[in-house]
Amino acid sequence: MALLEIKNLQVRVEEREILHGLTLTIDAGKVHAIMGPNGSGKSTLSHVIAGKPGYEVTGGEILFKGEDLLAMAPDERAAKGVFLAFQYPVEIPGVATMTFLRTALNAQRKARGEEEYSTPDFLKKVREISKQLNIPQDMLKRGVNVGFSGGEKKRNEVLQMALFQPSLCILDEMDSGLDIDALRIAADGVNALRSPERSMIVITHYQRLLNYIVPDVVHVMSKGRVVKSGGKELALELEASGYAQFEDAA
Amino acid sequence: MPAVQETVDRVRRIDVDQYRYGFETVIESEKAPKGLSEDTIRYISGKKNEPAWMLEWRLEAYRRWLTMTEPTWARVDYPKIDFQDLYYYSAPKPKKQLSSIDEIDPEILKTYEKLGIPLREVAILEGVEPKPGAGSPETRKIAVDAVFDSVSVATTFKEELKKAGVIFMPISEAIREHPELVQKYLGSVVPTSDNFYATLNSAVFSDGSFVYVPPGVRCPMELSTYFRINERNTGQFERTLIIADKGAYVSYLEGCTAPQRDENQLHAAVVELVAHDDAEIKYSTVQNWYPGNSEGVGGIYNFVTKRGDCRGNNSKISWTQVETGSAITWKYPSCILRGDNSRGEFYSIAISNGYQQVDSGTKMIHLGKNTSSRIISKGIAAGRSQNTYRGLVTAHRKATGARNFTACDSLLIGDRCGAHTVPYIEAKNSSATFEHEATTSKISEDVLFYCIQRGLSQEEAVGLVVNGFVKDVLQQLPMEFAVEAQKLISISLEGSVG
Ligand SMILES: Nc1ncnc2c1ncn2[C@@H]1O[C@H](COP(=O)(O)OP(=O)(O)OP(=O)(O)O)[C@@H](O)[C@H]1O
Ligand SMILES: [Mg+2]
Numbered sequence: 001m002a003l004l005e006i007k008n009l010q011v012r013v014e015e016r017e018i019l020h021g022l023t024l025t026i027d028a029g030k031v032h033a034i035m036g037p038n039g040s041g042k043s044t045l046s047h048v049i050a051g052k053p054g055y056e057v058t059g060g061e062i063l064f065k066g067e068d069l070l071a072m073a074p075d076e077r078a079a080k081g082v083f084l085a086f087q088y089p090v091e092i093p094g095v096a097t098m099t100f101l102r103t104a105l106n107a108q109r110k111a112r113g114e115e116e117y118s119t120p121d122f123l124k125k126v127r128e129i130s131k132q133l134n135i136p137q138d139m140l141k142r143g144v145n146v147g148f149s150g151g152e153k154k155r156n157e158v159l160q161m162a163l164f165q166p167s168l169c170i171l172d173e174m175d176s177g178l179d180i181d182a183l184r185i186a187a188d189g190v191n192a193l194r195s196p197e198r199s200m201i202v203i204t205h206y207q208r209l210l211n212y213i214v215p216d217v218v219h220v221m222s223k224g225r226v227v228k229s230g231g232k233e234l235a236l237e238l239e240a241s242g243y244a245q246f247e248d249a250a
Numbered sequence: 251m252p253a254v255q256e257t258v259d260r261v262r263r264i265d266v267d268q269y270r271y272g273f274e275t276v277i278e279s280e281k282a283p284k285g286l287s288e289d290t291i292r293y294i295s296g297k298k299n300e301p302a303w304m305l306e307w308r309l310e311a312y313r314r315w316l317t318m319t320e321p322t323w324a325r326v327d328y329p330k331i332d333f334q335d336l337y338y339y340s341a342p343k344p345k346k347q348l349s350s351i352d353e354i355d356p357e358i359l360k361t362y363e364k365l366g367i368p369l370r371e372v373a374i375l376e377g378v379e380p381k382p383g384a385g386s387p388e389t390r391k392i393a394v395d396a397v398f399d400s401v402s403v404a405t406t407f408k409e410e411l412k413k414a415g416v417i418f419m420p421i422s423e424a425i426r427e428h429p430e431l432v433q434k435y436l437g438s439v440v441p442t443s444d445n446f447y448a449t450l451n452s453a454v455f456s457d458g459s460f461v462y463v464p465p466g467v468r469c470p471m472e473l474s475t476y477f478r479i480n481e482r483n484t485g486q487f488e489r490t491l492i493i494a495d496k497g498a499y500v501s502y503l504e505g506c507t508a509p510q511r512d513e514n515q516l517h518a519a520v521v522e523l524v525a526h527d528d529a530e531i532k533y534s535t536v537q538n539w540y541p542g543n544s545e546g547v548g549g550i551y552n553f554v555t556k557r558g559d560c561r562g563n564n565s566k567i568s569w570t571q572v573e574t575g576s577a578i579t580w581k582y583p584s585c586i587l588r589g590d591n592s593r594g595e596f597y598s599i600a601i602s603n604g605y606q607q608v609d610s611g612t613k614m615i616h617l618g619k620n621t622s623s624r625i626i627s628k629g630i631a632a633g634r635s636q637n638t639y640r641g642l643v644t645a646h647r648k649a650t651g652a653r654n655f656t657a658c659d660s661l662l663i664g665d666r667c668g669a670h671t672v673p674y675i676e677a678k679n680s681s682a683t684f685e686h687e688a689t690t691s692k693i694s695e696d697v698l699f700y701c702i703q704r705g706l707s708q709e710e711a712v713g714l715v716v717n718g719f720v721k722d723v724l725q726q727l728p729m730e731f732a733v734e735a736q737k738l739i740s741i742s743l744e745g746s747v748g
Contacts, residue, residue, distance in 0.1 A: 052699050078705040090700045094718030100704075103714060108705035143718065160704065 003028040003065060003199045004049075004168060010059035011041075011048055011224075018044045020224040021060065026217075028167075029196040033210055033235060034203045036221030037243045042203045043087055045221075046170045050084040051077050064168065079111035081167035085157035085174055087203075092144035097156065100144045101126060101163060108164060129162045133189050150177030158189040169193065169200045175209040187212030207239040222246045282339035288312060291453055294339045298422045298456070301429060311442040311452035318446045324609040325638045325670060326578045328514070328551065336516060338454045338487070407471065414470050416500075417462040421489055424460035431462055435493055439522035439559045439586070447518040447580075448555040451487045455520065458488035463498035463529075472728055474503045490521040494529035496562065501532040503731055514542075514577060518553045527562030527589065532570070534727050535583075536735055539575035541742075546605030546634075549577025556583035560592035560621075568595035569612065570726040572735045574742040577606060582640065584613035587621035587649075594623040597723040599735075601716075601742050602635030602667070611640040611672075616652035616682070625656040628720045631667035632743055638670040645682035652682040660690040661719050663712065663743070713740030 004026040011019040018041050026032050034042055048055050049062065051074030062069040069077060092100065106116045117125070130140065133155050145153050154174055161169055171190065175183055190200070190213050202213055210218070210232060218234040219226045220243070227246045228234065282293045291312055295305040320331075411418050417428060425432050442452040459475045475490070494500050517539060523531050533556075542549025552575075558567035569583040585594025596612035614623035623643065631637040637660065645652035660669035671688045693715060701711035717724070717736050724732045 050703050052703075053695070074699070074702045075705055075707050078703055084703055086700065086703075090694070090697045092697055092700070092715060092718055094721035095714055100701075100714070103710070104701070104704035104706055107707070107710060111705065164704070 001028055002026065002063070004069075005063040006045075006049075006060070007062075008060035009045075009048070009057065009062065011044060012056040012058055013044070013054065017058070018224050019048070022221075022225055024219065024226055026168075026199045026201065028199055029194075030216040031194065031200045031202060031213065032217045032219060033213075033215035033232075034201060034219045034221055034226075035205065035235065035238055040221045041224040042221055043172055044224075046084055046172050046201070046203065049077075049168075049170060050074060050082055075107070076111065078164075078166075079108045083161055083164060083166035083169050085154070085161060085169065085171045087172040087176070089145050089153045089157055091146045091148075093146050095144050097140045097142060097144050098126070101140075101160065104160070105163060125163065126159075129159055129189075132192070133159055133162070134185050135159060151179060151182040154178055155182065155186055155189075158186050162189060162193060165193075165198075167198050169198065170203070171200065172203045173205065174202070175204055175206060183209070184212060207235045210235050220246055280340070281337045284337055285334040286312075286336070286338060286454065290338050294454060294456055297339065298425070300422075300425055303429075303433065304425055307437070307442070308453050311449050312454075314443050315446070315449040315453055318449060320446050324580050324640070325636060325672075326580060326607040326609050328578055328607075331514075331516060331551065333450075339456050410470070415464045415467055416469050417460065418473055419460055421458045421460040421491060422456070424491075428460070428462070431493070432460070432491070435491055435522070435524055436489075437522075439524060439557050440520050440555050445555060447553040448520050451489060451518050451520045451555070455487045455489035458490045458519070459492075459502075460490075461492040461500060461502065463494045463500045465496040465498060465526075467495075467498050469498070469500040472501050472503060474505070476505045486515075486517045486519070488519045490519070492522070492531055492533070493524045494526065494531050494565075496526045497528040498526075499530045501534070501728060503534040503536070503728060505536045505538070514549060514551050515540075516551050516553070517576075519555070521554070521556040521583075523556075523558035523567055525558065525560050525562060525565035525567050525589075525592075528564045529562060530566040530568075531558065532568045533558070533583070534731060535569075535571040535573070536727075536731060536738065537571065537573045537575055537579070538738060538742075540577075541575050541604060541606050542577040544604055546577070549606070550575065552576035552579045552581060554579075554581040556581065557586065558584065558594070559586045560589050560594060560618075562592070563589040563618070564591045565589050566593045566595075568597070568726070570597040570723065571599070571610075572723075572727070572738065573598070573600040573608065573610060574738055576608075579606075579608040579610050581610045582612055584615065584642075585623060586615045586617065587623065587652075588617045589621075590618040591620045592618055593621065595726075596623075596625045596627070597726040598627045598639075599630070599720045599723045599739070600627070600637060600639075601630045601632075601739060602637045603632040603742060604635060605633070606635040608636070609638045609640055611638075611642075613642040614644070614654055616643075616645040616649040616654070618649060620651040621649060622653040623655075625654070625658075626722055627656075627658045628723055629658070629660040629669050630663065630716055630719065630743070631660065631669045632663035634666045636668045636670070638672060640672045640674075642674040642676075643684055643686075644674075644676040645679045645684075647678050649679050650681045652677075652679065652684075654682075654684045656684075656686045658686075658688040659719070660688075661716065662690065662692045709743075710740075712743055716740070716743060 002025050006022060006024040009019050009022040036042055057070055102122055109116055135155055145156060154177060174186060178186060202215060215232050218230055218232060220228040282290050288309060291308050295308060440448050442449055461473060463469050492502060523533060525531050539550035539552055560567050567585050573579055583596060587594050594614050600608045600610050602608045612625055625641060627639045629637045629639055639658045641656060643654045658671050662669055669690055673686055675684055677684060697715055698711045701714055702708060717739055724735060727735055
């Protein structure tokens with residue numbers, strides 16, 4: 001069954017069209033990789049799915065679990081299971097990571113009509129996950145992403161993903177800025193979350209990540225459209241030949 | 251900037267019903283005749299059974315006040331106040347002497363209950379009553395003095411404080427019971443001639459709190475006063491006097507609320523602190539007077555003079571304020587660093603929204619040797635509000651080795667509000683080191699979206715980011731109040747309750 005259906009999506013930013021009729025369907029349980037040159041609209045797509053303000057959808061639709069995603073407020077989308085691991089996670093000075101995690105988790109649970117976690121349950125859960133991801137406890141006492149290294153910021157995104165258990169995970173260049181070991185740890189974290197109910201969109205420039213997170217489908221984006229889709233071998237092909245062959249197709 | 255825009259729109263709709271302390275208590279009250287004259291002052295003084303010297307002191311202030319004009323230098327704008335159109339005294343009936351809390355009008359007790367103020371003498375341990383005999387050293391008690399319109403209605407934990415030698419009582423009682431202390435200290439920090447509002451207060455003040463901590467005593471609990479304006483057309487003029495004798499320590503907190511009304515109400519308080527050698531006073535305020543509605547109608551005019559005198563060597567006075575209410579705030583809690591090695595601190599969070607106008611800051615006056623001061627100010631402006639930090643730091647000729655550090659940060663939410671920083675720095679001494687840092691920023695769209703993507707509502711996101719912004723100052727508050735203040739900050743920016 002399709003978890004996410006994007007049909008002929010057209011998006012403008014400040015009067016300029018960035019996505020020109022993008023179509024993409026992702027079934028539950030599948031991992032799709034999106035590759036494509038700089039500026040092709042990968043981050044734009046992830047922002048529009050998550051509901052970031054500033055983007056004008058001028059055509060097309062997005063269905064999430066059969067519902068009109070574009071009609072939902074961004075926090076509602078989060079509560080329904082849309083998670084975006086940002087390419088550039090922001091810093092929130094003065095707000096301890098632990099406080100942030102708890103506030104966000106409870107906000108999502110409240111929106112779904114679920115009970116809030118008790119403090120011991122919450123702490124136990126966070127400890128478990130951060131251990132898996134090799135995140136030291138005192139990092140969680142610091143302000144959200146404040147003074148975190150690039151790699152630590154990315155791991156903090158995976159931590160949140162594991163904590164919130166979303167049904168759609170969008171990872172926007174999760175591998176950028178990660179050293180080899182950190183990449184493996186983060187990828188293991190992501191793989192542990194693979195399940196028949198959960199789908200993922202993995203945006204990356206490098207085939208290497210896909211050795212760790214092996215995708216079911218690979219898409220190539222160029223100039224605001226999906227120009228080619230295939231199996232995991234498509235990524236290898238791109239690595240060898242580059243994007244030039246798709247420039248005209250777009 | 252759509253996300254911020256949405257917040258701004260919501261915040262703009264902030265309405266009277268979102269002020270959760272805006273209810274009115276229906277009780278019978280006894281008021282002085284409207285307007286101000288020597289007769290009004292005699293009436294107030296008579297009601298309080300004051301000694302002759304006190305009446306004289308008031309009358310002298312009144313005569314001085316007649317010669318003064320309202321200050322206009324602050325960045326606030328409001329129609330002229332008709333001082334003859336106010337009631338200067340209002341007391342809940344009955345006026346018979348109260349000997350225990352049970353004799354207080356139940357309606358007033360209910361008011362304080364609604365405000366979440368513990369008037370019953372219960373110990374607070376993270377919200378749980380301690381079991382008798384549990385003997386936890388962490389048990390925290392808070393003694394409360396509650397002032398309703400013009401009079402003090404209840405002071406709790408009096409007996410226990412008395413055992414420690416601490417005097418904590420309504421100032422009207424202190425004038426009768428401890429005249430020698432009151433006469434010695436009243437007006438010694440803020441003289442009756444100090445400024446228009448302080449002089450007015452000196453003439454008509456009706457109640458407030460008095461604290462005296464004897465030498466070497468560490469006050470065994472937090473002291474707290476809650477001020478509530480209830481009556482229509484009534485000004486509230488409270489007077490607080492706190493003295494920490496040699497080596498003493500006291501932490502004091504005041505909270506303020508008022509019903510919502512279309513007309514503006516005047517609040518002109520005076521607070522005087524005196525710290526002798528090696529003494530320390532920590533004074534915290536959570537000010538949440540009614541701010542007016544979304545059109546800028548109504549709200550409290552808050553003209554307050556607060557000053558601490560570090561009279562002794564090695565003394566310390568620390569002001570912490572969370573200012574979220576009032577239509578107009580005019581307030582500069584200050585420290586006179588007279589004793590050598592004395593220290594003054596000012597930690598402030600000032601939030602303005604709707605049409606609120608805040609002009610607040612501090613004065614650090616370095617007179618003694620090796621005196622130091624620290625100023626951390628966080629201003630948050632939303633809606634169509636104006637938020638000004640005004641601070642003075644001076645070092646006199648003899649103040650060798652004076653040091654000050656000032657950091658003023660302003661956060662803007664939306665583009666119809668303003669934040670201003672007006673620092674005055676004077677060093678008449680070449681050995682003084684003054685550091686000043688100031689920043690102004692807009693709330694970041696990307697940061698808000700990050701929070702919202704993780705499931706927070708727009709309003710929760712703003713509340714969280716702002717609470718992060720003010721964290722350094724929140725940490726200065728006693729723990730129980732920090733939690734309360736955090737909620738208050740979110741509420742005052744949310745435009746919706748809970
Ligand atoms: N807020 C904006 N204002 C103007 N142009 C924008 C804005 N956001 C994105 N764009 C433009 O849209 C295009 C797509 O950008 P996007 O960030 O989606 O690319 P990308 O595929 O994620 O690139 P990269 O691989 O470099 O991350 C770019 O040309 C970019 O300049
Ligand atoms: Mg990108």
